[in-house]
Amino acid sequence: MSTTTVFAVTGMSCSHCEKSISEEVSSLPGVTQVAADARTGTVTVSSQQPLDEAAVRAAVDEAGYELVGPA
Template identity: 85%
Template sequence: MSTTTVFTVTGMSCGHCEKSISEEVSALPGVTAVSASSEAGTVTVSSEQPLDEAAVRAAVDEAGYELVGRA
């Protein structure tokens, strides 16, 4: 069963930001799709299993941004 979770992320301001976050989060196990929006300040993550929010937070941090919580 697929799940979709939307997270609020601060610090994104352009397409490069969106791409950096998408690449990091896409590498997490079970993630099937990622859509980052600098305009909305959100990252939408689809996965085959429930997401480990700490792992998503770490991936966003690795990209240089801050995951604030679920939107």
């Protein structure tokens, strides 16, 4: 069963930001697709298992940005 969750992220302003977040979140177990969008300030994550929001938050933090919660 695949799930898709959209999260709000602060601090993204360019394609480099999007790439950094996408790379970090993509490394999480079960994640199949990540689409970060600096224009909307969101990251959309598709996963084959339920997402651990704390793990997504940690990955976004590792990229240098802040996850503020579900969008």
